[in-house]
Structures are given as structure tokens and as C-alpha cells.
């Protein structure tokens with residue numbers, strides 16, 4: 001079974017179509033207003049109407065007000081929520097939707113404890129820890145910190161790009177990989193060639 005690929009930070013229809021045509025399994029939409037990849041609920045709703053079948057839409061939130069998450073869900077029918085801040089298991093569960101919990105990994109992170117704490121998550125999305133920046137940093141972390149026996153699907157992210165994704169898949173054997181800045185032409189704008197190379201190399205590994 002080849003690894004799944006999520007392309008995060010979609011802001012434009014043409015990028016959505018390019019990623020889907022290249023074989024993306026999931027697309028991410030960032031509802032965090034400090035991100036250069038931020039989309040409004042209305043813009044996301046318009047993008048979601050362009051989604052082909054069998055490609056999942058993922059809404060990314062960072063310590064969002066629950067009322068804001070619900071307001072987004074009213075207009076944008078997201079398949080999966082991605083909580084990328086310091087949300088608790090209760091925060092993540094309160095919307096009654098399937099979710100991923102992002103963990104920003106540093107040498108002190110106890111990933112087995114995280115997996116136990118977030119046992120209701122559909123997967124743990126592992127990203128680099130960069131102080132003061134919740135994600136989308138383009139930074140890698142030490143993949144040897146990931147235990148082999150994690151009981152949840154691992155979505156590997158953080159500093160992946162077309163040049164290192166094959167090594168990442170061969171080394172970590174994650175359920176999926178996720179990329180944002182590594183396939184961009186500029187912040188918030190995807191590079192269709194990088195997206196296609198990333199997906200092809202991930203799935204061939």
C-alpha cells in the first residue's frame with residue numbers, strides 16, 4: 001500500500017486541481033489567521049465545491065475558539081479536522097468530528113503518552129517544534145524520535161519537500177505525509193511541478 005499524501009495550505013482553485021490531478025489523497029485548508037495560507041470560511045466553502053470525489057478535505061485550526069470551528073463547519077463541509085495548537089483531547093473531541101492531533105516534536109516529547117492521551121484521534125500528525133510558530137515552518141525534526149510501535153497512524157510532516165520525501169517515507173514508513181511550504185512557489189501559492197514531484201516520489205517509495 002503506498003503512502004497517502006496530504007497537500008496543506010491550499011488557497012487557490014488552480015492549486016486544488018493541480019494537487020488532485022497529481023494524486024493527492026487529502027488537501028488542507030488553514031483557518032489560522034496568522035498564517036500566510038489562511039483562508040476564510042467562505043473561500044474554503046468555494047474551494048470545497050471544486051473537490052473531486054475520494055479526496056479528503058482537512059480543516060486546520062490552531063487553538064481556535066470552538067464557536068469559530070462550528071461557524072466554519074456550518075459553511076465548509078470538511079471531512080477531517082486537524083488541531084495544530086495546544087488543544088486538549090476534550091477540545092478536539094467536542095465537535096464530534098473525526099480529527100488529527102498535531103504534535104510538535106522535540107527531544108522531550110513522549111509520543112507514546114501523546115498517543116494514549118489522544119487515543120480518539122484518527123492519527124497523530126508529527127511536525128517540528130519551532131518556538132513561537134505553530135506550524136508551516138519548513139523545518140524538519142529528528143525522525144529517530146518516533147517510536148516504531150505507536151498505536152495510531154502517523155502522518156509525517158515538517159520540512160518535507162520533493163528532495164527528501166522519498167527518504168522520509170523509507171525511513172519512517174508513515175501512514176501519510178503532509179507538506180505545506182516545501183511545495184510552494186511563494187507563501188500560499190503552490191508550485192504545480194513541486195506538488196507533482198512530491199506526490200510521485202512519496203508514492204513510489
Ligand SMILES: O=C(O)c1ccccc1N[C@@H]1O[C@H](COP(=O)(O)O)[C@@H](O)[C@H]1O
Pocket residue numbers: 008009028030032035036037060062084125127134135136137138139157158159160178179180181182
Ligand atoms: O501551513 C501553515 O501555515 C500552518 C500554520 C499553522 C499551523 C500549521 C500549519 N501547517 C502545517 O504545518 C506542517 C508542516 O508544514 P511545512 O511543510 O513544514 O511547511 C504541516 O502539517 C502543515 O499542515
